[in-house]
Amino acid sequence: xxxxxxxxxxxxxxxxxxxxxxxxxxxxxxxxxxxxxxxxxxxxxxxxxxxxxxxxxxxxxxxxxxxxxxxxxxxxxxxxxxxxxxxxxxxxxxxxxxxxxxxxxxxxxxxxxxxxxxxxxxxxxxxxxxxxxxxxxxxxxxxxxxxxxxxxxxxxxxxxxxxxxxxxxxxxxxxxxx
DNA sequence: GAGAAGATCTCCT
DNA sequence: GGAGATCTTCTCA
Numbered sequence: 001x002x003x004x005x006x007x008x009x010x011x012x013x014x015x016x017x018x019x020x021x022x023x024x025x026x027x028x029x030x031x032x033x034x035x036x037x038x039x040x041x042x043x044x045x046x047x048x049x050x051x052x053x054x055x056x057x058x059x060x061x062x063x064x065x066x067x068x069x070x071x072x073x074x075x076x077x078x079x080x081x082x083x084x085x086x087x088x089x090x091x092x093x094x095x096x097x098x099x100x101x102x103x104x105x106x107x108x109x110x111x112x113x114x115x116x117x118x119x120x121x122x123x124x125x126x127x128x129x130x131x132x133x134x135x136x137x138x139x140x141x142x143x144x145x146x147x148x149x150x151x152x153x154x155x156x157x158x159x160x161x162x163x164x165x166x167x168x169x170x171x172x173x174x175x176x177x178x
Numbered sequence: 179g180a181g182a183a184g185a186t187c188t189c190c191t
Numbered sequence: 192g193g194a195g196a197t198c199t200t201c202t203c204a
Binding site for chain 1: 183184185186187
């Protein structure tokens, strides 16, 4: 799923405003076999969405100030999610610049907490159904480019860093870290 | 109830 | 390359 989501479009609707970005970097997190995953030690209040239905948003708060967005991927009862680490803005860039207080497009969403700020994703969207919801969902790109996907180790974790479960579109300028 | 760590970002050197 | 910001969540007593 982490590979499948690359090249698709993250869509956020805020009233009349529409924000869109191509997903260019993801990371896979599993369950009891993945020490880096929030679900590693079983269900808790925070990670319960990871154990729920697939196709839902798992949004968590971290470092006292940041939100990160995941997509749940496994059947109910089985934990698993894909972290959206970076997107390439394609629509609503003026709005994103205001939210991020940044001038350059490259600074808007090249990191997991940057894109949630640009797209106004907060805990209010935790558990949101991405398959039926209108406020936040994932769409196909009308004219997808052929892209090569590369994998590397995940970022910002201690345990589980040996697993090459970070995926990105090769050469894309909006990937958080090369 | 206390203590520690965190799937990060920004600013500074 | 490194430290500070800042607070929720989890673990353990």
